[in-house]
Amino acid sequence: MKKSLFQALLLILIFAGIFYGLSQVNWMKLFRVEKVTDALEKQLGDMVWSDMDKKSIESGPEYKKLDSVLNAICKGNGLNRDEIKLHLMEDAEVNAFALPDHHMVVYTGLIKEAKSNDEIAGVLAHEIAHMELKHVMKKLVKQIGYSILISITTGDAGGEVIKEVLGILTSSAYDRSLEKDADLKAVEYLKNAKLDVKAFADFLYRLGEENEGAVPLTWISTHPDPKERAKYILKEGQVTRD
Template identity: 50%
Template sequence: MKKIIFQFVVLVALFFGLWFALKSINWMSVFKIEKLTDDTEIKIGKTVWDLYKKTEKENKEEKAVIAIDSIVDRICSKNNINRETIKVHIIIKDDINAFAMPGGHLVVYSGLITASDNPDELAGVLAHEISHIELGHVMKKLIKEVGLSVLISMTSGNSGGETIKQVSKILSSSAFDRKLEKEADISAVEYLINANINPEPLAEFLYKLAENKKDETSYESWLSTHPDSKKRAEYILAYSKNKLKNPQPALSDTSWKILKENAAD
């Protein structure tokens, strides 16, 4: 019996030993497999954003930008996120939508700001999108939808405007995997708790989306990229229950008023 166990251990050790030894070789470069690096993502982000900003109108009104930046600053600083990597842009559009682009570009529609009942709702959506960026979901989604080779060709400037348009359309109007959405929700709740912002308004916002689904078309944008709103609201509430004793609003009343007034300017 001892001999059998010994021989079994030898076999297992042989297998793992061989695997670990082979692992030390950089097979990716041996087989010349293209690998996605942070640098590639930044380049893709820049290409997509450069084209996107030409087709849309960005709100650069200082009052609005400062207000929204202060929410993002608070979420980032309390969660050890490098603030430099997140670039927030307000786009003047009535649709209720926000989405993340490669390279840390976070696009927020003015329609989302005006439709939010309080700053915590907006902070919730921002935290959710920041989670997608931080968890690397954006590139995962793009690799799945358009393929790695198309993405790599974008960085060398070989792809046409149509491809880039298609990529930005995917980013703004198609959904992430359910698994990735849940991951982003949970991480958003953690971000909000660490920043001492109440996560419940995010759940309320999702309920609102689910209820307004039939009546208002403007709600469809964020809804099309975020299905199962009701279910998500439920687990966000369950996850955030009793975790914060004395949350502080994401923005003061004055700043919130200024942001709402200037969002669509």
């Protein structure tokens, strides 16, 4: 019996040892997974963006406001501002989303709904977090599939697939845990940039209350419960709501 127990333990140790040894190999680098995904993301970003039928507003007070908030977040967190392609679009919908290759789209409806720059900063920080944590490609790979994404870039897939990609990124939330990760990362960005975390929570809370109104609050309705999000954002930011 003792011998069998010793052998069982040894077998487990052999398995664990092989697993540990193989874990030390950088398979992702060996199989060039990250390099291929980065190249794919760049191509997809350009294709999806060029497929959007709305015109981007590149100047005016609303764009300047958005740009200054984005600059503040990037500066406070050592992020490369030039990497983020900011697009403001004329649309009453309260929405903002990230596309592959750091394209960030914000609708004018969201700017109008926000009462302060700090409220906008919360949304931008959340979208930057999705980009930096590579959530955009993770979501696309899971929902569309790696091979179909590659076939888009090689021209083998039709325009319908690009529209599907766009639909997924503009009007559906990420996995619940990814949304929470993005919220918590956003809090970190806001704190580093010395921006008001409470304003972000307040904005979510207010949008949650207004969700039944005439203007579609896509950014809220597609995401997890805004009040619950506001709670953990305040907790992470260690501030209290009035």
